[in-house]
Amino acid sequence: MRELKNIVTKTYEYEDGFRFDIVIDTDKQEYEVFLYHERYGIKDMMWGGMIEDGLDPIIEMVVANLDYDPYIADYAAQYMDEEI
Numbered sequence: 001m002r003e004l005k006n007i008v009t010k011t012y013e014y015e016d017g018f019r020f021d022i023v024i025d026t027d028k029q030e031y032e033v034f035l036y037h038e039r040y041g042i043k044d045m046m047w048g049g050m051i052e053d054g055l056d057p058i059i060e061m062v063v064a065n066l067d068y069d070p071y072i073a074d075y076a077a078q079y080m081d082e083e084i
Contacts, residue, residue, distance in 0.1 A: 012059065018072055020046070020062055022055065031055075033062055035071055042079045046071060 006027040013019050017038045024031050032048035046062065065071060 010055065012062075014063070014066055016072075018066070018075075020066070022058060022062075024051065024055075031058060033058070035066075035075055037075065037080065040079055044071075044075055044079070 006025055008024045008026060010022045010024070011019055012022070019036055019038060021034045021036070021043065022031050023034065029051045030048060031051050033046040034043040035046050036043040046065070049058075051058070
């Protein structure tokens with residue numbers, strides 16, 4: 001086993017205990033976004049792609065999707081045993 005030094009994870013708090021991680025491969029300039037809740041040990045991948053203009057556009061895209069798409073409702077329905 002070896003540590004992957006080219007992988008960096010940035011964690012952001014959204015709301016109501018939901019967080020998202022952006023996992024960055026600094027060698028390939030690729031990223032993956034994972035949604036999770038602070039009280040549950042399950043991370044659900046939202047999407048991934050190439051980093052083209054830094055992290056700000058990625059963060060804006062994640063927040064826009066969390067505001068309008070059913071990612072949180074889907075996560076809650078699949079993994080959580082209580083209403084959010």
